[in-house]
Amino acid sequence: MTQATTSGRHRLPRTVSVLAGASSALILVVAGQTTTAAAPAKTPAWQPPRATYGAGEPIPMTVTMDDGVKIAVDVVYPTDPGTGQRASGDFPVLLTQNPYGKQRSDPTDSGTYFVQRGYIYVASAVRGTAASGGQADWFGDRQAEDGADLVNWAARSLDDTNGKVGLDGCSYLGVNQWFTAAAVGRKSPLKAIAPFCTDSDFYNDLTANGGIPTDFVASIGQGLPRGPEDDPATDPLSETIAQQASGGPRAYNNAYWQDLNVQKLMPRIIRNGIPALSQAGWYDLFPGGNLGAYAAAQNAYFGRPLTDPIENSDAVTGRYQAIVGPWTHGEHVDEPTLQSIRLKWFETWLKNAPTPMAATSTPLHLFENGANRWVDSAAWPLSTDARTYYLGDGSLTATRPTGQGRDSLTWAAATADNTLTYSTAPLTKPSLLNGPADVTVYATSTTPETQLSATLSIVAPDETVTKQADGVLLGSQRSVDRRGSWYGSNGALLKPSHPFTEQSRRPVVPGTTTRYDIALLPSLTEIPAGFRIRIALTSQTPADFHYPVAPTPQQLADLSGGVYSIERSAGAASHVNLPLTSTRAARPSTQSWGPAS
Numbered sequence: 001m002t003q004a005t006t007s008g009r010h011r012l013p014r015t016v017s018v019l020a021g022a023s024s025a026l027i028l029v030v031a032g033q034t035t036t037a038a039a040p041a042k043t044p045a046w047q048p049p050r051a052t053y054g055a056g057e058p059i060p061m062t063v064t065m066d067d068g069v070k071i072a073v074d075v076v077y078p079t080d081p082g083t084g085q086r087a088s089g090d091f092p093v094l095l096t097q098n099p100y101g102k103q104r105s106d107p108t109d110s111g112t113y114f115v116q117r118g119y120i121y122v123a124s125a126v127r128g129t130a131a132s133g134g135q136a137d138w139f140g141d142r143q144a145e146d147g148a149d150l151v152n153w154a155a156r157s158l159d160d161t162n163g164k165v166g167l168d169g170c171s172y173l174g175v176n177q178w179f180t181a182a183a184v185g186r187k188s189p190l191k192a193i194a195p196f197c198t199d200s201d202f203y204n205d206l207t208a209n210g211g212i213p214t215d216f217v218a219s220i221g222q223g224l225p226r227g228p229e230d231d232p233a234t235d236p237l238s239e240t241i242a243q244q245a246s247g248g249p250r251a252y253n254n255a256y257w258q259d260l261n262v263q264k265l266m267p268r269i270i271r272n273g274i275p276a277l278s279q280a281g282w283y284d285l286f287p288g289g290n291l292g293a294y295a296a297a298q299n300a301y302f303g304r305p306l307t308d309p310i311e312n313s314d315a316v317t318g319r320y321q322a323i324v325g326p327w328t329h330g331e332h333v334d335e336p337t338l339q340s341i342r343l344k345w346f347e348t349w350l351k352n353a354p355t356p357m358a359a360t361s362t363p364l365h366l367f368e369n370g371a372n373r374w375v376d377s378a379a380w381p382l383s384t385d386a387r388t389y390y391l392g393d394g395s396l397t398a399t400r401p402t403g404q405g406r407d408s409l410t411w412a413a414a415t416a417d418n419t420l421t422y423s424t425a426p427l428t429k430p431s432l433l434n435g436p437a438d439v440t441v442y443a444t445s446t447t448p449e450t451q452l453s454a455t456l457s458i459v460a461p462d463e464t465v466t467k468q469a470d471g472v473l474l475g476s477q478r479s480v481d482r483r484g485s486w487y488g489s490n491g492a493l494l495k496p497s498h499p500f501t502e503q504s505r506r507p508v509v510p511g512t513t514t515r516y517d518i519a520l521l522p523s524l525t526e527i528p529a530g531f532r533i534r535i536a537l538t539s540q541t542p543a544d545f546h547y548p549v550a551p552t553p554q555q556l557a558d559l560s561g562g563v564y565s566i567e568r569s570a571g572a573a574s575h576v577n578l579p580l581t582s583t584r585a586a587r588p589s590t591q592s593w594g595p596a597s
């Protein structure tokens with residue numbers, strides 16, 4: 001198969017398959033005579049298995065890693081509900097890797113749902129936590145190697161297994177599935193993963209926002225039950241926490257964070273042949289955070305640049321699917337709909353069940369807010385349409401300003417007196433907000449550093465305001481990598497990519513008009529006619545920001561006392577680029593992919 005190049009991107013030629021003989025009878029020509037053979041009987045549609053087993057008591061074990069560290073696990077076997085004894089037969093294994101204690105997964109369910117449907121469930125305690133040996137860390141190669149060792153042990157050393165393993169879990173228990181899948185190598189017993197409640201790029205999604213560190217890693221570190229061999233004062237996890245707080249190397253998007261970027265793991269995961277079904281929420285800690293992983297997986301599979309958007313003309317595979325629902329972090333994961341979807345995924349890959357799941361041509365499943373429905377897509381975003389609105393005197397207009405105008409912000413907490421809002425006129429027809437957005441601000445500052453936050457909302461005719469997305473940018477990290485950025489079909493910048501490295505840092509020159517491109521998180525919302533679109537600018541992140549930032553001491557010193565002049569003039573036209581398109585771009589799904597709230 002050859003590759004064709006379009007617009008500088010590598011693409012595979014589109015192939016079309018035609019299924020012949022789909023009529024209700026088969027026409028045969030035998031010795032010059034035409035006969036009609038009866039159509040074969042229809043195969044009943046696949047149905048998910050019912051709970052036919054009991055779940056045994058957890059069996060504690062230890063598994064020795066290749067470096068001698070012992071990992072604590074609990075193993076739960078299916079049982080005969082009549083006798084309570086271990087059920088006969090060979091079963092696939094589901095493995096979860098938990099930093100919060102091996103007895104739980106997700107972290108509120110022990111896997112009983114899957115055990116009752118014919119799976120052995122193994123819950124391990126991550127290295128350096130609970131009863132496991134070793135030192136705690138923030139993911140990385142060593143935990144990935146532990147995962148690979150556990151997969152091999154589960155497939156080859158446990159009794160009554162069929163030699164196939166899947167990975168299960170949400171949040172930390174979801175993210176580490178990506179690292180294990182990248183580490184197992186080819187022809188591994190690992191046959192499928194279901195990383196739920198996960199992000200795509202730790203630095204940009206959660207451990208920093210707009211180049212400013214957060215306290216997320218520190219808060220997780222405080223809640224982990226440290227293992228018997230771990231020293232919280234000196235372990236690798238503590239090193240990361242200390243460097244982020246002090247402004248050390250890991251306060252920047254350096255090689256450490258690049259190695260933890262899930263998107264960059266995708267070529268290895270694809271090479272190892274591991275299918276993945278991911279899930280996140282529009283209101284998650286990292287809203288829509290698995291969309292980057294979805295795009296990277298599809299791009300890696302077809303040899304395209306990892307961080308490119310998926311266009312409607314791009315080939316996709318059902319081996320890599322993603323769900324984004326109207327949920328907060330971990331919400332509804334162990335409720336019936338999402339449990340049954342995970343079960344169907346595991347049945348497909350671990351039991352060779354004849355489900356239609358992998359055959360889909362639309363492997364992205366998104367809840368369309370506003371329309372309150374599920375849509376299926378191959379592309380992300382659904383359309384490359386974009387509109388530009390310019391900041392005016394409290395307004396957002398399609399007309400570029402011709403005069404002079406400016407507004408003022410001080411570096412202080414967001415209040416009614418320290419928030420600037422700009423709104424469109426009521427929309428004359430419904431529109432679909434579809435993907436990430438950009439707010440470009442031209443401003444001067446009295447200090448050598450700036451912090452600008454933007455919130456995108458829609459405003460109903462009764463003045464009800466509903467937040468859609470937000471973003472923040474540290475001024476010294478304003479450099480834009482055009483190669484990793486996304487642009488609309490009209491050339492408008494929709495997703496600015498900032499390097500956020502120490503090398504890309506450029507101090508703000510006080511008094512000089514400077515451009516800042518603030519990336520807003522993705523969303524999918526139908527905006528009715530009569531609603532307005534609003535952008536709010538603040539100097540510090542507002543109280544409802546998706547995850548609060550914690551500037552380093554040097555950042556705080558450089559920000560203190562800053563006064564910003566937001567320009568909205570012909571020569572410095574601050575504006576917002578929105579991924580707005582027709583509501584027809586959303587294709588309704590034929591099924592529910594989870595609760596609608």
